[in-house]
Amino acid sequence: MKKEKLTARQTITLLTMFFFGSTGVLGVNTDVGQDSWLAFLMAAAIAFPFMLMYSRLCRLYPDKSFFELAESLLGKVGGKIVVALLTWYCLHLCSLVMRNFSEYIQVCTMPETPQLPVMLFMMLGVVYLVKSGVETMGKWSVLMLPLIVAVVILTVLFALNRMDFSRLLPIARHDLGSMANSAYYSVMFPYLEIIVFVCAFSGSSETEKPYKPYIAAFFVATALMLTITLRDTMILGAHVLDALNFPSYVAVKIIQIGEVISRIEGSISMNYILSGIAKCSVCLLAAAKGIAYLFGLREHKQFLFPLGLLVVALSTIVFDNLIQMFEFIQVYNVYSVPFSIIIPVLIWILAEFKHRKESKAQTPANTQA
Amino acid sequence: MLITVIVLAIYALVIIFDYLPYAKSWTPGDKAVYWVTLLIGFGVLFLVSLDVKLPNPTDGITALVALIFPNLG
């Protein structure tokens, strides 16, 4: 079967939508009030080396998927354990994202609709997207990302008469410790979730130089989320921002131009569903590939439907209510460390050693010949 | 009640349109994985739609994390 590949541009757009995923609705961490955009920039700076690390991993072994690499470095048993852990992480993340979005929809726009049909419906779109294959996912993201970017820019333009630069002042009032704490939240969620993307798409990206797409996506996503944070802060102000669960929704509510354009939050926020679908589909793809790898199946597309429904089931039981969802973020910071930091760094270090050994093994042979 | 019916309908549709046309060309391993994921998901969704309280993985994770960092959770 022809191996499906993502082009560089598709990688950029899909990865950007993946990063943007649930941050569009939940917003970045706002513990530090008006400095949340600074904390976010700090987070971006901290996460940047990880992007380089992942690009380097892709460059070292472009043909191997992450799972195969884990198995070749850690042996059969170790590899299977790592793959199982990563698969659980991807499944859990998919259900968390689904739950984020369905809570958002219920709280903000449709309080009377039960969440389960909403989640089932969204899963329908996600599964169809994943079943259509990697190329279609790439092309879909190329078509959908401009829509999201246009909506964000539009809301900024419309909100210009409500934004007040003084709400950003005083800058850097908070001490470094609390800023670092807030930055840590943003590093773990969304940046370091790139491990999921790598699991899903390693071995199927077309470029030999993966630096450019990964870094370009990183910058575009950072710019998008920074824009949203700045907009929200300038419209709402520090205290309101901190108190709200879904700050970007309320910020867009305030937009008003003349008599006609007012209360447009219903339509604007729905665009974020598209990025949610993208994120869920990447997670689902990674989980499906993991399961196929664990059980030695050739194809991952067959059981996508039951897997999707399993994710919906998981997302119904994973939180009792909205408050638990927001409290879980603190736990998530610690819980995701083994999956998104320890395992990838370990794999990378072992891969570097192996690569060095291999190139040393090659050069004596070359000098002899 | 309505949600239970929706869950049953969705699973019936999945089995009719996604399993029966293609099952002939699958290996037993494919079918096993398919049925296991299907049944787990179905069990959970069915029980949730009947308002049965199921164990929460978040509690487990919070407990694990609380072992290392007692001040969180």
Place this chain on the structure above:
Amino acid sequence: MFGLFKRKKSRSKDSPGRANHAPEDGVLSSSLAKNVQTMEEIFKDVDTLRSRYIENTHSKELRCRIFYFDGVVNCELINEHIIKPLMISEAKPSGGNVVINQIVQIDESKITDQFCDIVEAITYGNTVLFIEGQDKAVLLNTKNFSTRSVDEPDNEKVLLGPREGFTESMMQNLSLIRRRALTPDLKMKNKILGTRTKTKVCVCYMDSIVNRKALDELNSRLEKIDIDAVLDSNYISELTRDAPWSPFPTVGYTERPDVVLGKLMEGRIAVFVDGSPVVMTLPYLFIENFQSSEDYYMHYYYASIARLLRIVAYLLTISVPALYISIGAFHHEMFPLQLFISIATDRKSVPLPAAIEALVMLIVFDILRETGARMPSTIGSALSIVGALVIGQAAVDAKLVSAPMVIIIALTGITSLLVPKLNTSSMIIRVVLLLFSSMFGFFGYMVGISFFVTHILNLRSFGVPQIMLSRKLKYQNVKDSFMRAPWWQMINRPRFAADAVRQKNKGGSRD
């Protein structure tokens, strides 16, 4: 469930409907009487078959009989150039070859000894000549059937540009194409499809620029067709489809020779079917749904704006009812205040919920449209007055439907007429998006859009994906899609054609 959208595996079944005439499979015999008897057996109840016995005045051995069908032959040819030379010729008869070469004065002649060839030839308008003592028969071309005149097709009218259209005779259609491309590079390969009708089908392409993969794919799919009648190119397209359950077209249809030639020049393949003026072109890209041949004969600004307008119209026709329902039912705070008050007062007095009302109005509009397509033109004006003014106005006054809904549905209907090729798909997508929006509001609409975008991105046409998003946003890749660049900029062909260069230098007198 999504397997529905994939291509079905072809099932093997018995070859349908071969008329089991044993004599048709037979071979000729040397005896004239026996051949005549076999012919009468084959065409037992066919009274339009005529025959004529001819004897040569000079040599007694040359005895022949001709058979032909009345109405499809040119009688003057038969009289002057077959019967007369056979009667008065002085050549020595020693075989069909001598008859063709020296006696009979017909342009296209063939010798055969199979009765199935004879049947096929004689039903198409040829004359068959049986000679005593020969076990081969001679087929002579005397076709003369009546065809429609070359007229502009009704549904592909242009303001400026050629006005010829195809007719039902494949020979005439091929001649319209041949006249426009005076090169032997234009290949035309004949095929026979349909086990009972034995319809002639012709596959045309320009040899040096065609997409080879698509051509091979087409030939292999045509081989697999096993149906008893092929009456129109749509039969072929449905039997060879990539995505049998998708509402979107995967091949293009046209009735104009200039359109066909333009597509041939881009590396596509055209399929002509005898008996139908509609020609199939493939591979088909999604953007062709929005193109019209008029674009190339008018100024490029106008063409670009018209294309963008068509794309916007398609988006409107599938989205407007869904958006109205989702805003009206879920997000009613989005309406400006004045509009909101007027819509609310109108909606309050209508008994049906908004989604049902929209569905009913869509059905009524489709009924009106179908009626308008089929009815005789004499009652056309009366029906438009009745339908539009009386029923519409009366329904609104009787509070059966609300006035905004009438506007919405009218907008939907009018925009759907702008993109006729996507009519099927827009009817289905409109209703599906309406259902999704009525259940989940904007969220349903967005998921529905995502669903359909995924479906469109999955479409392939004979191996070529219908939407090819280029790697870089190069001008080359968009200059004939949603806009039309002037001809002096169209240097290269679309990417899937074999020979990329269309113009050697940046054409015209611009340097």
